Amino acid sequence: MLISQNFRTFAATLFAGLFISGCSHSLILTATNTPEAVFTVQTEGQRAVLRVVTRAAACPDVAWDGRDTQRMLQRAVPATPRLRQDSGQADNKPAVFDVLTCEATWAQGVAYADVVGQRIAAPKSEIRRIVIVADTGCRMKASENAFQACNDAAKWPFAQIAQSAAALKPDLVIHIGDMHYRESPCPTSNSGCANTEWGYGFAAWQADFFKPARPLLAAAPWVFVRGNHESCFRAGQGWFRFFDSQVWSEARSCNEPKNDMDADYTEPYEVQIGKDTQLVVFDSSKTSGKAFSQVDPTYGKYLTQLKKVETLAHQKMTIFFLSHHPLLAFAPAAQADQIKSGGNAGLVSVFGALFPQRLFPTGVSVAMHGHVHLFQAISFKSDHPASLVMGNSGSANEGFAPKNVPEGSVAIKNAVIANYAARSDYGFATLDRVESGSASDWLLTEYTTTGVPVIQCQISNGKSLCANI
Numbered sequence: 199m200l201i202s203q204n205f206r207t208f209a210a211t212l213f214a215g216l217f218i219s220g221c222s223h224s225l226i227l228t229a230t231n232t233p234e235a236v237f238t239v240q241t242e243g244q245r246a247v248l249r250v251v252t253r254a255a256a257c258p259d260v261a262w263d264g265r266d267t268q269r270m271l272q273r274a275v276p277a278t279p280r281l282r283q284d285s286g287q288a289d290n291k292p293a294v295f296d297v298l299t300c301e302a303t304w305a306q307g308v309a310y311a312d313v314v315g316q317r318i319a320a321p322k323s324e325i326r327r328i329v330i331v332a333d334t335g336c337r338m339k340a341s342e343n344a345f346q347a348c349n350d351a352a353k354w355p356f357a358q359i360a361q362s363a364a365a366l367k368p369d370l371v372i373h374i375g376d377m378h379y380r381e382s383p384c385p386t387s388n389s390g391c392a393n394t395e396w397g398y399g400f401a402a403w404q405a406d407f408f409k410p411a412r413p414l415l416a417a418a419p420w421v422f423v424r425g426n427h428e429s430c431f432r433a434g435q436g437w438f439r440f441f442d443s444q445v446w447s448e449a450r451s452c453n454e455p456k457n458d459m460d461a462d463y464t465e466p467y468e469v470q471i472g473k474d475t476q477l478v479v480f481d482s483s484k485t486s487g488k489a490f491s492q493v494d495p496t497y498g499k500y501l502t503q504l505k506k507v508e509t510l511a512h513q514k515m516t517i518f519f520l521s522h523h524p525l526l527a528f529a530p531a532a533q534a535d536q537i538k539s540g541g542n543a544g545l546v547s548v549f550g551a552l553f554p555q556r557l558f559p560t561g562v563s564v565a566m567h568g569h570v571h572l573f574q575a576i577s578f579k580s581d582h583p584a585s586l587v588m589g590n591s592g593s594a595n596e597g598f599a600p601k602n603v604p605e606g607s608v609a610i611k612n613a614v615i616a617n618y619a620a621r622s623d624y625g626f627a628t629l630d631r632v633e634s635g636s637a638s639d640w641l642l643t644e645y646t647t648t649g650v651p652v653i654q655c656q657i658s659n660g661k662s663l664c665a666n667i
């Protein structure tokens with residue numbers, strides 16, 4: 199009886215995995231080559247890189263348009279790097295990466311790729327709908343005694359958000375940082391996060407990101423913006439193995455603290471999302487809540503990188519600037535009638551030195567951020583770009599956004615507010631190109647976790663005008 203049952207289970211599994219319909223070729227899938235993740239990273243210009251995370255011993259083949267087949271390259275092989283001693287958490291353990299990361303640059307002009315039994319549409323050159331998420335992970339952090347109920351889909355809703363966002367069929371997904379939150383073991387008395395994976399190795403990445411994000415990873419290419427949780431001394435090793443836009447190398451892996459002054463500062467780059475619009479991605483992961491002195495090495499790094507942003511910002515008509523930390527935003531408050539400034543003082547000290555009038559280079563029309571676990575859309579009478587904060591995609595809410603900010607209020611220095619909208623619940627956002635408008639005209643929509651639109655903002659010429667739906 200037992201043998202018979204086992205055989206039926208085996209046969210059913212084999213049958214389900216053997217023949218992949220809709221593909222130009224058949225693949226035999228086994229437990230070891232079923233991938234852990236398949237996704238595309240959109241990088242500089244219009245370059246896109248297909249990535250596969252797998253427990254298989256070798257990288258799979260990818261076939262472009264059903265014809266040209268190539269073996270994917272190894273990006274990062276399985277390893278357990280030496281334990282870093284600089285964790286901010288009392289419990290620390292070696293980060294076990296028992297998976298192989300493979301990659302292949304998307305061939306020019308192809309329509310689709312077949313890899314590990316999946317057919318994936320090629321990235322689009324003209325992006326019309328963007329899904330935006332940030333701060334998605336489930337917080338488990340002993341140093342703050344903060345343990346989110348990762349086992350409760352209502353209290354950690356990233357899986358629901360990923361499903362709702364994928365149903366909107368985006369052309370591109372942007373994650374504005376802080377993907378990994380499971381830094382400490384769940385206390386034994388806490389049922390909300392009981393038996394949850396933790397640490398900086400693959401198991402925690404799988405639970406915190408790859409598993410819940412699966413439908414959204416399959417929906418479109420992603421732009422990944424690095425958050426402070428992906429700093430080298432935290433989850434930086436996984437960041438480089440899986441998500442960084444550049445080639446992986448031991449020097450830029452976060453494995454050795456002596457290389458952090460390089461690995462913690464990714465060069466800014468631009469992503470073309472159409473003939474008239476581009477994103478500029480800025481790695482703010484090592485900024486500080488305090489202003490930098492001008493002799494601080496980070497000040498020098500960011501100043502140089504900001505000059506590069508200025509150069510990039512002159513290349514296209516409409517520029518969306520992406521950094522995890524906001525410069526113009528409000529911090530979560532204990533009550534919704536409180537107004538607390540939340541702009542990152544470290545970035546403001548650098549950006550304000552180079553661009554005292556508007557904090558950003560002239561070409562930047564919209565600045566988009568995460569880090570604050572709220573939704574905020576702020577427009578200014580002054581020349582500052584519209585500031586969007588979208589850090590409410592799963593990690594525990596930390597308080598309220600101010601319900602009302604009177605028109606004419608000053609956010610920081612001379613940034614005079616013209617229009618303000620906010621939401622303190624979980625959700626995500628889309629940006630839709632306005633077909634009849636100019637390159638700067640987009641429609642921002644904020645959704646609940648289940649995909650119900652609740653706020654819409656017209657974005658035009660660096661201003662946002664919002665209304666509740």
Ligand SMILES: [Fe+2]
Pocket residue numbers: 375376425426427522568569570
């Ligand atoms: Fe953050």
